[in-house]
Amino acid sequence: ITTVHWHGVQVPIAMDGVPGASQAPVEPGGTFTYDFVVPDAGLFWYHPHVMSAAQVGFGLYGPLLVADPDDPVKVADELVLVLSDIATDDNGKLHAADSGGVLGALLGREGNHVLVNGRVRPTLTVRDGALQRWRIVNAAKSRYFELVLGDGQPFELIGVDGGHMEYSLKRWTIVLGPGERADVLVAPRLNGQNVTLITNPFNRGFGSTEYRSSDDLIVFQPANMPPVAAAELHKVTRDIPAMSAKGATPITLDLVMTKEQGITGFALEGGPFWRKSSVRAAVGEKQLWTITNKAIWAHPIHLHGFFFQEVDEKGVPVSPRAWKDTIHVPVDATRRFLVKLDRPGSWMFHCHLLE
Ligand SMILES: [Cu+2]
Missing domain, CATH: 2.60.40.420 (Cupredoxins -  blue copper proteins)
Structure with a gap:
């Protein structure tokens, strides 16, 4: 069985590829048609969201490059x-x-x-x-x-x-x-x-x-061609409006080590419904997430379906502002981001170490 998750693409929930949350897994010999509009330019990628360690680890993944016709950067x-x-x-x-x-x-x-x-x-x-x-x-x-x-x-x-x-x-x-x-x-x-x-x-x-x-x-x-003078690496800018923490619902998550039945593992805990490890939001709600890594290794945390802006401890976007969907949280460190949850659905967030 398998599914396809479109990492970073802001798809409708039915196209997000998470078995149980957005679709039934596709059985061997079965089909599922993913049909969506790509709303943003950028490099994205796709991979299964079932038995990810094995399926991604053995090579089921690929890039999805969405070109911007108005991209100011033109490099042949x-x-x-x-x-x-x-x-x-x-x-x-x-x-x-x-x-x-x-x-x-x-x-x-x-x-x-x-x-x-x-x-x-x-x-x-x-x-x-x-x-x-x-x-x-x-x-x-x-x-x-x-x-x-x-x-x-x-x-x-x-x-x-x-x-x-x-x-x-x-x-x-x-x-x-x-x-x-x-x-x-x-x-x-x-x-x-x-x-x-x-x-x-x-x-x-x-x-x-x-x-x-x-x-x-x-x-x-x-190449068997005369060298050119090393090209100037020019500066590139983009107008990215700063998100404001004003009115954002605070969500606190701790990345911790756990021990269950003698087996050590990791867990994301916190938020108002930590028992289910789920965070609730009304459509259109803005949230300020604070993730603290209390485990002994760094982790990349990925939020499905939305881009976010990393912010500092005062809730101000860090410079240069950027849209992210995966954030590196070092050991003993806290990372924060603002996100506007403007599309309905049950969206996953998880560590992208696929084990
Ligand atoms: Cu992914």
């Missing part, structure tokens, strides 16, 4: 990079989805091979210094990516989950938790050599980086 060389990983043995046989036992489920199992668009360490021939635009999605079931190009070449981060940000940022690394997206401008300087995009082990907390090294993601090799 545009690349969609779907980052993921997969666990196989030396003969290419897939590991069981529950390998690593309880600890594997707790920390989040990562595949031993990192993938870019389904391939191990692909090579792309590019013109030295030419401007490129990369649309990147982290489709891995548990792995965080911390991207570095070559010896630390700059990126201009122009967009995140829900399209362009209020203004772009110069960055030397790009961190993406599972489910998150980034839109970057980059002009790789090759000087006649190959340059590799790598990912460093990202420190999610206790024991998550020990004995681990960097992995190669994709190799850029110089």
